[in-house]
Amino acid sequence: MALRIRLSRGGAKKRPYYQIVVADSRSPRDGRFIEKVGAYNPMLPREHADRIVIKEERVKHWLSQGAVPSDRVARFFSDAELMPARERREQSKKSQPKAKAQERLREAEERRKEAAAAAAETPEASTEASAEA
Numbered sequence: 001m002a003l004r005i006r007l008s009r010g011g012a013k014k015r016p017y018y019q020i021v022v023a024d025s026r027s028p029r030d031g032r033f034i035e036k037v038g039a040y041n042p043m044l045p046r047e048h049a050d051r052i053v054i055k056e057e058r059v060k061h062w063l064s065q066g067a068v069p070s071d072r073v074a075r076f077f078s079d080a081e082l083m084p085a086r087e088r089r090e091q092s093k094k095s096q097p098k099a100k101a102q103e104r105l106r107e108a109e110e111r112r113k114e115a116a117a118a119a120a121e122t123p124e125a126s127t128e129a130s131a132e133a
Contacts, residue, residue, distance in 0.1 A: 002026075003067035005059070007040060008033060017041050020054065020073055022062050037062065040076065052076050 002025040009030055011017035020038035027033065038054040045051070059082055063069075069077055071086070078085035097105065 003034070003062065003065065005037065005062060005067050005069040005073050007070065007072060015043060017043070020076070022067055035062075038076075052080075054080055054082070056080070056082060 003022055004025045005020065005022050006029070007018040008021045008023070009016060009018055018040040019033075019036050020040060021033035022035045022037055023031075023033040035058065037058045038052070040052050041050065054076065059077065063083065069083070074083065074086050077083045096102070
């Protein structure tokens, strides 16, 4: 039986509230679970003490039994120093501009740098000429 520590959604429409539960990986998200080990209320401000509530000794027990936390829950646990932080995955590149657009952006940046360099050289030449006179 593969155990997962994951979020189970509750609350009303557009007012989410999550339980942190230990469940069999095959059971549905909001379905059967083994034990509640915490809660997460995203509607509260980040600084609020009750935003994330974790039963630390039960979490340690389940982690020692081989339960694997989901990505979000692993972040909560690493913030609470119950486990080391996971390596961040590389983000999708779908939102980035395509190759031609990136090339145009690079060319525009090079032109801006050349213009800035030319503008920087011009005042120096005029100050030297006025100093000689």
